[in-house]
Ligand SMILES: O=C(O)CCC(=O)C(=O)O
């Protein structure tokens with residue numbers, strides 16, 4: 045039996061709060077802090093701010109860190125013992141927070157959570173909780189940050205724990221705003237997945253607690269100064285494989301409700317949330333980076349922090365690129381391919397492949413050329429963004445966004461997780477949302493009205509929709525529904541929780557004439573993206589999706605698509621975001637076809653069916669999740685100010701099918717050694733991903749590919765007319781492997797300290813220093829980073845200038861000074877993932893050429909040849925570094941869309 049920890053300060057945590065936390069994934073606790081302590085903390089925070097201890101808040105987006113205008117923070121966990129001691133006077137009551145209250149909070153939550161567990165094991169199943177146990181690490185210190193929003197700042201939608209290696213399990217935000225009143229903004233909005241969002245005002249002494257890895261949330265722009273602090277408690281079991289790998293084994297739903305039930309409780313929702321809530325993410329992101337001018341906070345007069353249109357366009361573009369990202373086959377999804385790989389791997393040793401030094405030297409010879417080939421490939425694939433699904437919680441899954449589909453099928457938004465081995469099979473999870481107004485006339489689409497449901501005044505005939513409505517414009521126009529979906533009532537929080545936002549100044553702004561030009565710029569960005577999406581590897585998937593979307597539209601009986609040689613298990617459910625009601629006129633009647641479909645589904649041939657399910661179209665939606673049920677007795681009242689429904693529906697489709705071209709038997713039994721080697725490597729990649737071990741190194745992968753090309757007509761360059769592509773069954777796995785072995789680097793903000801150090805270095809290091817400054821600068825400004833070759837070259841030069849020891853095997857070899865190495869590694873990663881756009885390259889080229897360095901750098905062929913000489917050795921140095929960081933896995937704070945940005949664990 046655990047004993048109740050004695051606290052120096054009595055926190056307003058009750059067993060009820062923990063029960064709510066466990067049942068709903070979040071809870072709101074008023075009077076969390078005693079009044080005198082809260083007031084003291086606030087005045088001490090003001091003092092720390094006056095003494096310049098708050099820093100600009102950055103968040104990770106794509107390859108760079110973006111400032112959150114008007115938001116500043118002080119990371120108390122970053123204070124080590126020494127600094128903390130010297131700051132004792134300045135810290136005031138925050139010292140008690142760090143040393144006592146924070147750790148005691150963790151103990152108390154842990155204690156209450158265990159009590160809850162004990163109680164639920166002895167109660168009836170109906171009272172058991174849905175959300176998994178909170179297993180906090182009571183031996184680790186929680187991370188604590190004070191946040192100051194000077195007015196105008198907001199946070200975009202995010203999860204506090206976006207994926208490995210983040211350890212946050214529980215977030216507790218405590219507000220210190222004694223004068224907050226309705227209309228001041230700055231509410232935190234929690235959005236339990238696929239459920240209704242809940243808006244909570246930042247009232248003085250109030251705490252909001254939620255699971256860090258499964259509660260999507262944002263902060264609305266604050267019109268006033270707003271102060272809060274957050275305690276992030278680490279867990280012992282966060283980001284377990286079960287919580288980050290969305291595999292087909294997981295996707296075994298037999299109904300839409302089951303899928304919703306699953307995702308609402310699982311951190312795996314992170315894998316798909318950015319797609320499901322795509323427009324809300326983008327809207328909140330733009331709102332955040334722009335800051336809300338016109339807020340009457342202390343920074344309101346300064347326009348200097350607002351971002352340029354170019355910056356915004358870059359965000360939109362990066363965001364859009366992420367939408368076109370291809371999700372690489374997951375280890376589990378490749379089981380089938382793996383079997384095939386095994387089956388055909390009959391002659392690995394026929395042509396022995398050079399190993400070790402022999403192979404290495406051969407590799408060196410062709411490496412430069414390979415690099416070119418590969419980099420041109422990478423431009424195609426990495427720009428679109430490699431990803432894996434073991435950690436795809438941090439990246440953005442394929443959405444195959446396609447205007448044509450949007451127009452033809454009225455699918456307003458959908459996303460897809462696709463695991464495919466090109467010609468093997470596709471496993472597709474589609475979360476769809478539709479305009480509710482779309483299909484009142486043709487009976488198309490998934491909307492209820494199309495199936496005989498009553499038309500509502502929201503509905504518009506599809507034909508009357510303007511052609512080619514730009515997606516972004518559409519986003520702008522539809523944003524208010526984010527807030528219209530708030531549902532829970534007023535109850536205990538005296539109207540400050542879940543107040544509906546009917547209109548919003550900024551949203552009106554979006555439609556104002558002065559914003560028109562700006563909007564047009566986003567629209568253009570999206571158009572470009574839309575075009576590139578069609579050219580992207582996702583395009584094939586789009587076709588597949590179109591096929592089964594088409595099937596829905598035509599309401600073909602389930603399974604009848606066998607004529608396209610596919611077996612599909614489908615779950616679909618039209619869902620209204622409204623309260624269940626006995627009046628079913630707005631809802632289609634339960635379809636008898638549903639059970640018919642179920643029958644058909646279960647009779648599907650077993651061979652190709654990995655995910656069985658039933659078509660449950662038109663089944664009655666489940667009641668919405670009830671938030672804070674006990675606390676909001678009034679929320680169901682008919683006088684609720686919330687609109688009766690939101691104008692869209694959500695449906696989920698899980699499908700596994702074999703494309704028509706899939707070969708049913710393996711015809712190849714003998715293959716050449718180079719192909720076998722590719723096969724082996726693919727197996728290694730799959731295996732390492734499965735086991736979570738180090739993937740084969742990039743060099744190894746590249747080398748094997750080069751070998752393959754050499755052995756096929758000796759055509760290594762794609763310019764060679766005899767050049768043949770890598771067989772498709774390997775190329776995805778290889779790209780996946782390359783991506784996995786890619787490093788995740790330190791963010792520029794993390795290098796502030798290093799930046800200072802960089803200023804005081806000797807002349808031998810001056811080139812490195814300059815380069816580091818460039819890297820930091822480019823990341824800050826979102827411009828093209830220095831090129832990889834440039835960075836590598838500078839490093840090699842450094843080693844050569846130090847004892848002429850460029851190889852780590854040389855006894856005189858000295859490590860790069862640590863103040864550079866992190867920044868350089870970051871730069872390498874950034875240069876790799878964020879490929880310079882053609883124009884950006886030209887620009888950088890000019891800059892490089894104008895560069896009058898202290899140490900003149902060889903240019904063009906001369907530099908290339910020098911580079912080639914030392915490249916191999918550098919590669920080894922670099923790759924040993926990469927190995928260290930890769931294991932941590934990529935992650936980001938908000939929208940790591942394209943690249944694999946910072947993983948600095950916050951706890
Ligand atoms: O300011 C708030 O209410 C929450 C801030 C937040 O979401 C975060 O720091 O991650």
Ligand SMILES: [Fe+2]
Pocket residue numbers: 202203204261
């Ligand atoms: Fe957060």
